[in-house]
Amino acid sequence: MNQQYVNRLMSTITTWARVNSPWAIHFNSGSCNGCDIEILATLTPRYDVERFGIKLRGSPRHADVLVCTGPVTRQARERLLRVYEQMPEPKFVVAVGSCGISGGVFQGCYNIAGHINEVLPVDAFIPGCPPRPEAIIDGIVKLLGHIQNGTHPAIAIEVGLQEAA
Numbered sequence: 001m002n003q004q005y006v007n008r009l010m011s012t013i014t015t016w017a018r019v020n021s022p023w024a025i026h027f028n029s030g031s032c033n034g035c036d037i038e039i040l041a042t043l044t045p046r047y048d049v050e051r052f053g054i055k056l057r058g059s060p061r062h063a064d065v066l067v068c069t070g071p072v073t074r075q076a077r078e079r080l081l082r083v084y085e086q087m088p089e090p091k092f093v094v095a096v097g098s099c100g101i102s103g104g105v106f107q108g109c110y111n112i113a114g115h116i117n118e119v120l121p122v123d124a125f126i127p128g129c130p131p132r133p134e135a136i137i138d139g140i141v142k143l144l145g146h147i148q149n150g151t152h153p154a155i156a157i158e159v160g161l162q163e164a165a
């Protein structure tokens with residue numbers, strides 16, 4: 001077996017494992033909690049996001065995907081960066097909700113440092129106020145598709161606006 005073949009095999013196996021068992025960490029950087037409730041709903045038996053192997057973890061050191069809600073407040077900015085830096089590579093960021101994408105209703109507030117993409121490189125944007133659990137699951141599954149096809153990180157994805165409305 002030559003080294004090139006071994007490297008390719010290892011890369012295929014790690015991508016397969018990553019796509020079939022993405023572990024996520026949830027961070028509220030200033031949300032009103034509406035989006036967070038919808039994220040929690042994805043974990044309930046009704047939506048059962050674990051069927052895709054997606055598991056919520058408490059430590060950034062165990063997480064592949066950072067699911068972030070809300071605009072980024074000045075107070076949360078450093079903490080958000082610290083959580084992101086603690087995650088192992090390769091890592092992916094999903095912005096959930098209009099506030100995470102543009103600042104939403106909090107845009108221009110004195111205590112807002114910006115939206116998520118102004119602080120971290122976002123890989124998937126899930127619009128809505130708040131997005132429904134179906135839209136959140138769809139966004140994460142689409143991100144996994146991009147990871148599998150090797151099209152990440154050049155392509156950031158968006159879930160259909162009408163789905164999330």
Ligand code: SF4
Binds near residue numbers: 096
């Ligand atoms: S998008 Fe809507 S539900 Fe989500 S944090 Fe902003 S205001 Fe709250």
